[in-house]
Every structure is written in structure tokens, then in C-alpha cells.
Amino acid sequence: MSEMSSQTVRELFPEGPKDWHDWPCRWSVGFNLTPWTCYTSGLLEEYNRQSLTTILRTLFDPKNQDIYLFYQLVAVGFTPALKWYARWPIARRGKAENIERRGSVDGIYPWENHSDPTLLEISNTPFNYDDFCYTGPFHTKFTMRVGGRTKEEVTNHWIKCVRPVRRLKREYELL
Numbered sequence: 811m812s813e814m815s816s817q818t819v820r821e822l823f824p825e826g827p828k829d830w831h832d833w834p835c836r837w838s839v840g841f842n843l844t845p846w847t848c849y850t851s852g853l854l855e856e857y858n859r860q861s862l863t864t865i866l867r868t869l870f871d872p873k874n875q876d877i878y879l880f881y882q883l884v885a886v887g888f889t890p891a892l893k894w895y896a897r898w899p900i901a902r903r904g905k906a907e908n909i910e911r912r913g914s915v916d917g918i919y920p921w922e923n924h925s926d927p928t929l930l931e932i933s934n935t936p937f938n939y940d941d942f943c944y945t946g947p948f949h950t951k952f953t954m955r956v957g958g959r960t961k962e963e964v965t966n967h968w969i970k971c972v973r974p975v976r977r978l979k980r981e982y983e984l985l
Contacts, residue, residue, distance in 0.1 A: 816886045819833050819929070822837060823835075825973065833885055837865065838881070838884055839879060841877070841878060862975075863978065866932070869934050870952075871982075875934070878933070878950075885927040886927075892959060894958050896956055898954065901952070903972075930954070930955070930956050930957075933953055933954075934952050936951070952979070956971050
């Protein structure tokens with residue numbers, strides 16, 4: 811995963827929840843690996859993006875449909891007190907039973923881990939892909955993962971964050 815600039819949520823994602831606005835954060839890019847993909851440090855540099863507009867333009871660009879990217883808005887210098895995450899398709903809100911407790915993420919070494927600092931993650935993943943088995947032609951599925959302190963808050967945050975994403979997706983589809 812590649813790191814980008816360090817600013818506040820207000821600067822990088824002004825449409826985000828107001829209680830996040832003063833938090834220091836940065837956008838980072840990463841790739842979802844499949845048996846048919848290979849990534850290099852050059853790709854990390856090529857897909858670095860500094861704004862939500864350019865991130866979404868990259869994700870929704872049909873020529874990038876086979877490059878499974880994720881962009882994360884992550885807290886810098888602290889771990890946000892987010893207990894829950896909702897990961898739902900951008901096209902529709904998911905079910906409450908799909909809200910998960912925040913887990914830890916691996917560190918540099920196998921014995922290291924820490925709390926996930928992600929506030930928001932937007933990704934494209936293969937839709938017709940299960941357990942590393944090819945199950946037919948791939949179609950890309952766009953998902954968004956958002957954090958919150960309670961299940962109700964995570965749902966409200968997800969709804970607030972998905973609105974500008976959906977709006978920009980519709981604009982790009984018209985181009």
C-alpha cells in the first residue's frame with residue numbers, strides 16, 4: 811500500500827462525517843491480488859491519487875476494471891475509536907447483519923498487528939470470483955467500507971459518505 815499526502819478529513823473528504831473533519835489523515839492506495847494479477851511499486855506510484863474526484867475517476871474508468879484497486883482514507887498519528895465497519899456495494903445499502911467489528915491489521919512482521927486506522931475504503935473487486943476459482947467472466951463490483959462507533963453511527967456514516975461517490979459515479983458514466 812502506498813501513502814499519499816497528510817491533511818485533514820475536511821481537506822481530503824469534505825463531504826465526510828463532520829466529527830471526522832479535524833482528524834489528520836491521508837489517502838493510500840492498494841491492490842487486491844488475484845491469481846491473474848501482478849503488481850509492482852511502479853503501479854503504486856502510477857495509481858497514487860490526491861483527491862476523491864481523481865480516485866473515483868480512476869476506479870470507475872472502464873480501462874481499470876481488471877486492476878483491483880482500493881483507496882483508503884486512513885487516520886494519521888492516532889487510532890480512531892471506531893468499533894464497527896460496514897462494507898456494502900456502492901449501488902445499495904447492505905443489511906445490518908453485515909456490519910462487522912473492527913479487527914486488527916498485520917504489521918511488517920507476522921507477529922505484529924495493530925488496530926485498523928481506516929475511516930473509509932472504496933474498492934473495485936471481481937464480482938464473479940470465489941476462493942481463487944475462476945467462475946466465469948469477471949464483472950467489477952464497487953464497494954465502500956466505512957467506520958463508526960456504533961452500528962447506527964456506521965450506517966449513518968456510510969450513507970453520508972456514499973452520496974458524493976454515487977453522484978460522481980453517475981457523472982463519469984455520462985462521459
